[in-house]
Amino acid sequence: MTFLRVENLKVYYPVRGGFFRRVIDHVKAVDDITLDLQPGETYGLVGESGCGKTTTGRTIIGLNKATAGKIIFNDIDLTRLKRRQFHKYRKDIQMIFQDPYSSLNPKKRVIDIIAEPIRNFEKLSPKEERRKVQDLMEKVGLSPDSIFKYPHEFSGGQRQRIGIARALTVNPKIIIADEPVSALDVSVQAQVLNFMKDIQKEYNLTYLFISHDLGIVRHMSDRIGIMYKGRLVEEGTKENIFNQPKHIYTKRLLAAIPDVNPEKRDEHLLMRKEVNEEFERNYEKYFDAEGKIFDLKKISDTHSVALP
């Protein structure tokens, strides 16, 4: 049984123009992506802004429409379902959004924010509902007494934990975390990341962890996929990606991260320069005539690279 499989997913946006505003071209936000998620693992999806990583996440949860391809969850293709049928599966896949300042409704109290998924999927009496919300608040490390407060009364890290509590209410199996900590300070970041690891163990959650920060992805993920221009360029375990990167784009991305050891500064700069030169010199080796990325090919059990 496949747990979650994204198969040849394509998300194209039409570009209109000319006579009668016909469709003249497409923006290929996601262009033929295939990935498999195993239960209980964290899959890190990395790439620069505009590479299609967020679109992939949003399409899995149903916020964007797939142009082609399948999203198979427990052997059912979610892209073929009607709206009402899809409702059943919404509960199993939840999302943590990037910006805790704009993803919580400022006019709602915390209890209403967290209880909203419960109200959609379960019928609970107000008393039960309140108890459940308070339990969740405690779980995410917030005082159960503060359920009648409004989002603005909380700090950034606390808000992000409210967002996590909301995602947890209906016992999801998969959580799509779209840059969950990039709006937060380092120490608050640490708190949220630790907490995400804790609840993963507790609920046996599967994460699709979308981020541009390779340091954080390395810390969180079991497997990593590197995206560039709407396609995957390399996929493998954390060790595969960080110790034996094969694609030039992966190497370039890794070389761009500043090294936290000031003594290796010059060495690192030299390495970065070499990788950048190689990127320009061997461009044809890694990209086809139209500048498109090749299809992924397996080079070991866990490691795939987009090479001709």
Place this chain on the structure above:
Amino acid sequence: MGKPLLQINNLKTSFRIGDEFYAAVDDVSLTVNENEVVAIVGESGCGKSALALSIMGLHHELNTKLEGEILFQNKNLLSLSTNELNNIRGKDMGMIFQDPLTALNPLMRIGDQIEETMKNHYNLSKEEMKKRTLELLNKVGIPNPERTYMQYPHELSGGMRQRVVIAIAIACEPKLLIADEPTTALDVTIQAQILDLMRELQNQMKTGIILITHDLGVVAEMADRVAVMYAGEIVEIADVFTLFNNPLHPYTRSLFNSVPSAADGDRLHVIQGIVPSLKKLPRTGCRFSERIPWIKKEAHEENPKLREVEKNHWVRCTCYQHFDFPKDAEDLHYDIS
């Protein structure tokens, strides 16, 4: 190391909230030498941007109170009139802002924006200015200066915009450059290019740079000296190698341990509690004491001052001697008052 370029002595920047003034930058003393990169590190709200804006004199006059001294080329910036300050700002001191989209005027062509600073400080003819502007655009690595000269900011990508912002900052060849989170809004590969560019320009022009950032990786790559700020105060200053090898102050150590790429082990360290707001900031004693409650009161000084613990390594408060991380870190607390 060159001679001192900027000397800040006991700077205190206070903002008005209601009828009271609250200090966001408190007792900060810092020297920047020629051809030196000084990094200021800290979390949001620690006063690092407030410090930068104080040096540039960009705070609102009525709502801010500045005390102390900011000596730049032996002139105290705080005692100058706006006119005198305008002769220095943009010419001898340049600033790179964090967000390149909001720092540029969306209605002005790139060329005009760069020439604006030159117009204020130099007496150049139109042709000369254009020539210089094109040179500048070339210098910051913009591929087609002639075209970019006529473009508007929205036509450029984030990295290109930040290059334009840098071009404006260095248009008059400043001696001091203040970069406030210059790469935070950018992707890593673009960040690497911008940092390379800043390093190159520094080598060419021997500028002193104040680099404000929260990214320890950027600090490790760029800085000569590092000042760590917490709650408006500098808690530790040292050269970059000393600070990364032997961080002493509890805040510095906590910061290092909470960054995934620098921390060792599976769990990240979480600093307890939250940064106190300006109004609630304790004005006496060690400001970090509240966030390391397992350290005894006696370990802190009553009135902590920066002290030189080894050569050129300054640390505030004595609590660092007694500090250690708790064994079984319980990192979720009820942190709502």
